[in-house]
Amino acid sequence: MSGVSNKVLMQQKSKQSSIKAKAYTTKQKILIIANTISGKQQMKKYLHSVQQLFAKKGETEVKITQSKGHATELAKAYGDDVDMIVCCGGDGTLSEVITGLMPFDNKPELGYIPTGTTNDFAKSINISKNPELAANMIIDGVSRHYDVGLFNNKYFIYVASFGIFSRSSYAATQQMKNTLGRLAYVLEGAKEVFSLKSYHLKITTDNEVLEDDYLFGAISNSTSIGGVIKLKDPNILFDDGLFEVVLIKYPKNILEFGQILHALQTGQYQQSDLITFVHTKKAIIESNEEMPWSLDGEFDPGAPVVEVTNVHRAIKVVH
Numbered sequence: 001m002s003g004v005s006n007k008v009l010m011q012q013k014s015k016q017s018s019i020k021a022k023a024y025t026t027k028q029k030i031l032i033i034a035n036t037i038s039g040k041q042q043m044k045k046y047l048h049s050v051q052q053l054f055a056k057k058g059e060t061e062v063k064i065t066q067s068k069g070h071a072t073e074l075a076k077a078y079g080d081d082v083d084m085i086v087c088c089g090g091d092g093t094l095s096e097v098i099t100g101l102m103p104f105d106n107k108p109e110l111g112y113i114p115t116g117t118t119n120d121f122a123k124s125i126n127i128s129k130n131p132e133l134a135a136n137m138i139i140d141g142v143s144r145h146y147d148v149g150l151f152n153n154k155y156f157i158y159v160a161s162f163g164i165f166s167r168s169s170y171a172a173t174q175q176m177k178n179t180l181g182r183l184a185y186v187l188e189g190a191k192e193v194f195s196l197k198s199y200h201l202k203i204t205t206d207n208e209v210l211e212d213d214y215l216f217g218a219i220s221n222s223t224s225i226g227g228v229i230k231l232k233d234p235n236i237l238f239d240d241g242l243f244e245v246v247l248i249k250y251p252k253n254i255l256e257f258g259q260i261l262h263a264l265q266t267g268q269y270q271q272s273d274l275i276t277f278v279h280t281k282k283a284i285i286e287s288n289e290e291m292p293w294s295l296d297g298e299f300d301p302g303a304p305v306v307e308v309t310n311v312h313r314a315i316k317v318v319h
């Protein structure tokens with residue numbers, strides 16, 4: 001009996017090693033889309049070595065983004081011809097690449113080298129901040145599915161947020177971010193704390209309808225939001241078809257404001273009456289005043305009715 005199972009095991013092993021050998025000998029077509037001005041412009045220094053690392057895996061080509069939206073155009077133009085797109089940049093550049101890939105039925109795999117300022121998505125999934133280490137993680141990596149968010153007709157990869165701290169994610173200028181790094185966001189955020197604005201909203205999730213005055217809200221697929229809010233919950237999965245909704249009520253007094261900050265700092269947001277935390281597939285947010293949004297850290301003007309839907313397992317990220 002044990003002889004038979006050993007034989008089966010050996011056959012399986014030899015089958016596995018031939019699959020592995022095939023994966024290494026098949027040359028892939030790899031496009032590297034790099035935003036060399038994101039974050040501290042790290043990619044300027046690492047572009048050559050990163051390209052050389054990928055040259056071991058396949059035929060590589062590099063395209064450097066020239067303006068806002070360019071990464072989407074590049075992903076759209078080349079997405080059908082390549083096996084993998086490696087995106088180098090911050091959350092904004094990653095979001096642009098994914099937007100370019102979404103129309104394809106047969107999407108190439110995606111590798112991500114985080115060289116932005118906050119890199120929330122990379123933090124959530126433990127991708128190295130060192131570009132060469134991140135490149136090696138992709139080269140030896142495993143392909144995993146990720147859900148993508150659809151915000152009316154726009155895509156986002158990890159968060160759509162409004163209210164306090166959302167403005168700071170896009171209001172800090174690139175020059176400020178390059179010079180000050182995360183401090184640029186903190187300074188912009190501090191300005192927002194002094195002008196606490198409330199939004200009266202009706203929010204419909206899969207299981208409930210909520211109506212209140214809110215200070216902040218996020219619909220996310222991440223454990224890190226704007227580098228400020230950290231979500232700790234074993235039920236946060238990136239391919240479960242569900243988003244996490246975090247809503248912070250407008251505090252009526254300084255005491256409540258203190259309670260909110262304490263709950264966020266200590267990760268006790270699920271126990272606070274001032275914070276709502278739910279999982280949902282879809283959310284509809286209705287507002288009767290103008291309310292700007294931040295999609296993956298980039299400004300969006302929003303709309304009176306915003307419908308956010310989870311596009312289940314829409315992309316494959318290798319890491």
Ligand SMILES: Nc1ncnc2c1ncn2[C@@H]1O[C@H](COP(=O)(O)OP(=O)(O)OP(=O)(O)O)[C@@H](O)[C@H]1O
Nearest residue numbers: 038039065066067068090091092093116117118119
């Ligand atoms: N050559 C360029 N000139 C000006 N803007 C560019 C250029 N290339 C890309 N962009 C834009 O820069 C913006 C910011 O990029 P990105 O979000 O990747 O970096 P970041 O803001 O430093 O990092 P993070 O979002 O992680 O904080 C994006 O909206 C992108 O479209």
